[in-house]
Amino acid sequence: MKCEDFKKYMADLCDKQTDPAITEACRQHMKECAACRAYYEDFMHTVNLLTPKYAPSFGKTQPAVSISPLQTTAKPKKHPSHKWIQIAAAVAIFMAGLGTGLSNFFSTQAEAVPSIPLIFDQSIKSSRSAASFSMSVYARTTPNENFAYINPKSGFMRISLESLRQNQKTFWRLEKEGGRTIVSDDGKQYMWTTGGLAVCGDEKCNFAEGFSSLLRPETLLEQQKAALSGNPQAHAEMTETDSTITIVTHTDVYGNAVSASLLEKEEKSYRCTTENVFSKRDGLLQQVQIWWERDGQKTLVLKSEHIVYNLPLVPSVLVQRPDTTQVTWLSANTPSVKDPAHLRKLTNETAQEAAQRILKALTDGKPQMAGEALYYYTAQLPTLTENMKGCKVSAVSQAKEKKDYKGVIVFYKLTTPDGNTENRHIALRRDNPQGIWMVDGGL
Ligand SMILES: [Zn+2]
Known part of the structure; x- marks a missing residue:
């Protein structure tokens, strides 16, 4: 070939x-x-660079995971005073654990050995009662890919999460070392990359996607518990030392983070092995490791360092972000097209037609002609226009679907003014409120 x-x-x-x-x-x-x-x-890596992979926002759907560690997803929202009773109860359990010495945090009730679900329950409560925590994990992903992306074939990179609850608000920071970062002040989320992308939106944007559930100790435990009870093939083992209890669970992959390869067509899902190490002193999760397994190949995809709880974090430091002199903040809620006739024209376009129109606007040096579609490229538009002006676009393909991606890919040939040709592609998606094609990557 x-x-x-x-x-x-x-x-x-x-x-x-x-x-x-x-x-x-x-x-x-x-x-x-x-x-x-x-x-x-x-x-x-072309796609998903700009927007959350699962586009859960736009006020239509709820985030996949609860943002506040105090709210469980299963129960309806309670009156604040109930929340404080929950905290008080959790703190009481926490104190009881401290008071009764090393091995007694995990209540044995009537049983000789505490059951695995009971240990999960008690640790979830302890985790929720912690005012703050900090953890670093090494995960197989890339610096600037969105947070839904884990790939057993990628190398490891360090990701840190810090979270603080103060005055009934939760502040957190999720940071890929030298890459994509998200901060939340419990009202707004901000996400930026080293490539210059910067978006903000309300908590429904859920920029952290699957990763927020992987990195929040109690959510991680809740998901394993659910995966264990829902599947007859799932199982778990427990071992203990003087100071720790280790529970290893074998389940299907929980969360929504699987990246598909084009060259592997099979839809087989990964099996997941998770090792949780709990401290007997306070019941808290100390360390976690996750392996994914498929076709007899087992790969470590995530490994945490020691998780630290109740450390003095400062809200203003947690939510620090680049200012408007460094980046252009775009709203995660895309602007809407007002003119009905124009909107009708845009919504009736095929992806191929949209790609043709957008690329022509760029090669004509008039990107404003496709302003809506190029919204996520606002900051890069001057450079982009400079690079593409005077080029010729040909052989624009029909839209191709890519497994595990909400949008489509359109291929084309780009001929530069000096006659060089290049095969290129552009990613488009239209899961926005008005259903118009927007460029999601490739330019
Ligand atoms: Zn080759």
Whole structure:
């Protein structure tokens, strides 16, 4: 296979029925050719760079996980005074644990050995009663990919989470070292990347996506508990030392974070092994490790350092973010098209037509002609226009679906003024309130 063919076949790989022989030939070529391997990696990272992968916001749906550690997702919202009773109860349990010495935090009730669900319950309560916590994890992901993204094939990177509850508000900061960062002040969330993207919105935006549940100790435990009770194939084991109890759970992957590869068509899900180490002194989760397993291959995807609770955090430091001289803050709620005729035209477009129109606006040097579609590129528009002005776009493909992605990919050929051609692609999605095509990546 030639490199030129490989790039051409990338478009075919998005189609549902690809010739297995072509897939295999691409896979083989990628093993030998570093340039095409890099092209493939780049392609797989094109999408989801700009917006949350699951676009849960826009006021339509609730976030997948509860933001406040005090609220459980199962129960309706209670009057604040009930919340304080819950906290008081949790604190009482916490104090009881402290008072009765090393091994007695986990109440044994009538049983000789406390049951695994009971240990989970008690640790969840302890975790909720902690005023603050700090944890660092190493996870297989990339610096600037959104927080739904974990990939067993990626290298490890360090991610830190700090969370503080003060005056009935929760402040938190989730930071990929040298990459994407999110802060929340319990009213607004802000997310930015080193690439210059900066968006803000209300808590419904849930920028942290699947990761917030992986990084919040009690949510992590709640999800395992649910996964254990819902599936007959799920199981757990417990071991203990003088100071710790370790529970290892074997479940399907919980949360919503699985990244699909184009070259692997099978929809098989991962099995998940989670090792939780609890302190007997206070019942709190001390450390966690997660492995994903598929086709007999077991990979460690996440490993925490020691989790620290009740440390003195300062709200203003937690929510520190770049100011408007450094980044342009975009609202996560996209602007709406007011003119009914224009809106009708935009909503009737196919992705292919939209791509053609947007690319033409750029090569004509008139990006404002596709302003709505290029909303997420607002900050980069001057550079982008400069780079594409005078180029020619041809061979614009039909929209291709990409597994595990809400939008579509359109392929095209770009010819620069000096005659060089390049195979390129653009990611478009329209899961916004008005249903118009917006560029999500690739430019
Ligand atoms: Zn090649």
